[in-house]
Amino acid sequence: MSDRHSDLSQPVETLHDSEQLKARSRYLRGDIAKGLEDSLTGAVPGDDPLLMKFHGIYQQDDRDRRADRRRRHLEPVYQFMVRLRIPGGLLTKQQWWGIDALSRRYAERGIRVTTRQTVQLHGVRKPHLRGLMQGLRKIGLDTIAACGDDSRGVVCGANPFLSRAHRRVAELARTTSDRLIPKTNAYPEIWYQESPGGESNEEPVYGELYLPRKFKVGYAIPPVNDIDVYGQDLGLIAVVDNGRLLGFNVCVGGGMGQLDSREDSYPRLAEEIGFIEADEAPAFSETVMSIQRDFGDRRDRHRARFKYTLDRLGMDWFLKELTSRRGRPLEPARSQRFEHNGDRLGWQRGDDGLWHATLYIESGRVDDALRAQISGLLEQYGGQLRLTTNQNLQLTHLEEHEIQTVHYRLEDLGLAWRLTPDTQAAHTLSCVALPTCGLAMAEAERYTPRLLDLFQRLKGQYGLADLPISLRLTGCPNGCARPYLGEVALTGRAPGLYNLYLGGSFQGGRLARLYAGNVDEARFLELLAPLLESFARDRNDGEHFGDFLIRWRLLDDQPATPTP
Known part of the structure; x- marks a missing residue:
């Protein structure tokens, strides 16, 4: 192994506190089991909440009640978010029923389909964690590596x-997920209360320090x-010829997160570097x-993502290292083209003749x-389900003769409109944000209905109501x-207050630019109005916003407001 700029050769004591925590955690055990038994608090004490992320669990509190609890000198209303590992988002209807039942029993805030093609259960109290985890096991699901410094669930x-x-x-995606998840016995020991035995060399790939940060x-x-492939640490773009999968174009170094307070923190697009066999x-x-x-980087955690490693060491260095480990260079990338980064809603037919909604x-x-x-619908129809990275739900494996019956059932349940929703809604994403996410600084999910309404009204003023514009909203x-x-x-x-970004592409291959900082709702609409007016007047046929x-060059006309 080349030792250029590698932190693994340095004493653990010189690395970031998170690295030292992992090193002494005994492969993610820490004192989690002990903390779960502490009935004096609704939290898991000490640093163990950080380790629990590797187990797919975030410790949170109800931020709507935080100030009131503080005034009354009461502990925050601690609760946990549990994120499942569902490679490719594939579920049987029995698994959905199981998730439904477990969410009703243990989660106070229902089910969330995430942008990583999985499910989050919010509002789980500490005494219920083991019961939930064991219930997930019974339906063939787990939460390992849904969070933490490891390979996140493969989408x-x-x-x-x-x-x-x-x-x-899809088969290769599942195989990749199974290959990259941590192998520690801490997971069955803590959650299933089993003793597979051993704490020595449990992680042949990760080692005791795991990764510097998450890897998608x-x-x-x-x-x-x-999936917005150019936002992934590692993206694999299928190359298909006459229905046959030839392999994948590879792109590396994408990442969405940034800190507004650091100039050396930024989002980055993945770069296409070559082709591999399937x-x-x-x-x-x-x-x-x-x-x-x-x-x-294991010293500066905010610079630890793969995108920063590539920018620090250079793409030439990476390709050389990759060739050395792989034993041969990459083949040139093949031609491919994307049309959009949304879901195709409504009905589609597969090459086997079966239909999917x-x-x-x-x-x-x-x-x-x-x-x-949804659970009522599945009692009569449907074989499998699939979650999408745009937070939607697919019903799969329907015979042609079932379509009309299923559609009638969707109408009876008030679900038929979800096959053909408002065009703008279908191209809008938002995160959970308040009141549960500890990082959120503003509303997202709860503000989305109002934002959509305002955005559609504004578009309608210029005759653009039926034209989709990809709209994204996050609380941080x-x-x-x-x-x-x-x-x-x-x-x-x-x-x-929000930072306003504009100019990404409808296909997901270009970063948006910071257009204005700290805008409120009125300012957001004021800034967009003249841009939409120009778009309606001067756009080419088929051109996206x-x-x-x-x-x-309309983004050059408005200098971005500094964000302190």
């Missing part, structure tokens, strides 16, 4: 049941870029991740009413809803 774009090539990509892998299948994809993913493991879920929020509607600059790839995006700065702004 896979486009419905895998549309063609043989789509199915093969995603598979995309052109012409649909629904069967190599899981092993190749491990090779790339291992380079980040060895050379990522994609239902719109606003902000991925499955509340009590919708939860009951970390980028969970991939805002920096949107044509229009707001990232939270403070209650009611982001492309128009770049072509006319």
Whole structure:
């Protein structure tokens, strides 16, 4: 292994506190088990909440009640968010029923479909964590590596049941996920109360320090870029010829998160670097991740993502290191093209003759009413389900003779409109934000309905109501809803205040630019109005809003307001 700028050769004591915590955690055990038994607090004490992220669990509190609890000298209302690992978003209807039942029993805030193609359960109290985890095991699911400094759940774009090539990509995505998850026995010991035994060399790939930060892998299948492949640490773009999967174009170094307070923190697009054969994809993913493991910054945690490693050491250095570990250079990238980065809602037919229906879920929020509607639908119809990276839900494996009956059932349950929702709503993403996310500085999910209404009214003034514009909304600059790839995006700065980004591409291949800082609702609408007016008047046929702004250099006319 090359030792250029590698922190692994340095004493652990010189590294970031998080690295030291991992080193002494005994492969993610820490004192989590002991903290779960502490009945004097609703929290898990000490540093163990940081370790619990590797187990797919975030400790949070109800921020709507935080100030009142503080005034009354009471402990915050601690609760936990549990994120499942669902490679490619594929579920059986029995698994959905299981998630439904577990969410009703243990989660106070329902089900959330996330932009990483999985499910989050919010509002789980500490005494219920083990029961929930064991319940998930019974339906064939787990939460390992859904958070933490490891390979996050691998996402896979486009419905895998549309063609043989789509199915093969989905299989490779699952194999990649299984290959890259941590192997520590801490998970069954703590949550299932089993004793597989051993704490020595439990992580042959990760080692005791795991990764410097999270590492996201995603598979995309052109012409649909629904996973925003250029926002992944490692993106694999399927190359299909006459229905046969040839392999993948590889892109590296994408990442959405940033800190507004640091100039050396920024979002970054992944760069396409070459082509690999299809069967190599899981092993190749491990090779790339291992380079980040060895050379990522373990001293400055805010500079620890793979994108910063590439910018610090250079792409030439990375390609040389990759060739050395792989044993041969990459082949040149093949030609491919994306058309959009949204979901195709409504009905689609696969090459096997079966039909699939994609239902719109606003902000991925499955509340009590919708939860009951979906589970009721599945009692009669549908074989499998799929979650999408745009927070929607697909019903799959329907025979042609079932379509009309299913549609009638959707109408009876008040779900039929979700097949053909408002065009703008279908191209809008938002994160959970307040009141549960500890990083949120402004509203996102709860503000989305109002924002959509205002945005649509404004577009309607210029005859643009039926034209989709990718809109992203997050409660902080970390980028969970991939805002920096949107044509229009707001990232939270403070209650009611956002940074406004404009100019991303409808296909997901260009970063948006900071256009104005600390804007409130009125200022947001004021800034957009003249741009939309110009777009309506001067756009070319088929031209998207982001492309128009770049072509006319309209983003150069408004200097970005400094963000303190």
